[in-house]
Amino acid sequence: MSLTLRYMQLPDIQQVAAIDKTCFQPPWSRDSYAFEIKESRVSHMVxxxxxxxPPIAPARARQNGWLSNLGEKLRGNGRALNRRGNIIGYGGLWKIEGEAHVSTIATHPDFRGNGYGEILLAGMFGKALRLNAEFIVLEVRVSNAVAQGLYQKYGFSRCGRKRNYYRNNNEDAWDMRVKLDRETRRQFAGLYDDLLDRHELRDAYSWKARPRR
Ligand SMILES: CC(C)(COP(=O)(O)OP(=O)(O)OC[C@H]1O[C@@H](n2cnc3c(N)ncnc32)[C@H](O)[C@@H]1OP(=O)(O)O)[C@@H](O)C(=O)NCCC(=O)NCCS
Structure with a gap:
């Protein structure tokens, strides 16, 4: 499947918010996304x-009959797939002074475990390097082993625990960070090359300047 990493745009908000709703409690509002895309000077949404x-042509659908159409839907192809939209995942990065902060990251639940979350994190990692950040930082629920596994793969380590950080259930957060020193950059280059070998990916985000609004 050919994939593109690119800056988030206003028309993406509907699909992004739909994914967000399935992932986070509470989700961000649509206005928050619009602010990050249009107003914020520190935000790089991806x-x-x-x-x-393409949807099945009506003539072909008639020819195949309702049974084949149902088959397409059950397999998740054709129109059923179109209804899910084209966005597989999204993320957000704030660059404030020397730190790049991963504000959010999520893969659509139907597409997890395929390396797409890693592509998003790698895209933001590359963006942090381009912006000359010294560190990348983030918070993650202590119970979120999957996300922590992804961050550890990219060199993040736990550097503190924020008590009762998440308002919905008072769960603690791990504060995780990675220093962008020479060795981390070297390891990142290897991981990024590996991603490009595994995926048909066009990166129009990490090395591009933020579009003007
Ligand atoms: C965290 C999240 C973005 C990962 O996305 P994904 O597309 O499923 O992950 P990938 O397939 O790219 O996997 C990347 C790494 O994550 C870890 N991982 C993924 N699935 C895992 C699983 N089921 N169990 C343990 N680790 C797992 C592994 O380290 C994996 O690297 P590997 O393939 O070399 O083992 C995704 O699970 C998600 O959207 N979760 C809900 C939102 C969320 O929790 N965001 C993080 C907020 S801090």
Whole structure:
């Protein structure tokens, strides 16, 4: 599947907010996304998208009959897939002084475990390097082993525990960070090359300047 990493745009908000709702409690409001895209001077929002498969032509659908149409829907192809949209995941990075802060990251629940979360994190990592950050930092729920595994793969380590950080259930957060020193950059270059070998990926985010609004 060919994939594109690119800056998030206003028309993406509907799909992004739909994914957010399935991932986070509470989700961000649509206005928050609009602010990050249009107003914030420190924010670099990213989406991972794929080409949408064309819907089945009406004539062909009639020819195949309702049974084949149902088959397409059950397999998740054709129109059923189109309804899910083309955005597979998204993320956000704030660059404030020497620190780049991962504000959010999520993969659509139907697409997890395929390396797409890693592509998003790698895209933000590359963006932090381009912006000359010294560290990348983030918070993660102590119960979120999957996300922690992803961050550890990219060299993040736990550097503190924030008590009752999450308002919905008072769960603690791990404060995680990675220093962007020479060795981390070297390891990142290897991981990024490996991602490009595994995926048909066009990166129009990490090395591009933020579009003017
Ligand atoms: C965290 C999240 C973005 C990972 O995305 P993903 O597309 O499923 O992850 P990937 O397939 O790219 O996997 C990347 C790494 O994550 C870890 N990982 C992924 N699935 C895992 C699982 N089921 N169990 C343990 N670790 C897992 C591994 O370290 C994996 O690297 P590997 O493939 O070399 O083992 C995704 O699970 C998600 O959207 N979760 C809900 C939102 C969320 O929790 N965001 C993080 C907020 S801090």
């Amino acid at each position: 989406v991972l998208d794929r080409p949408v498969e």
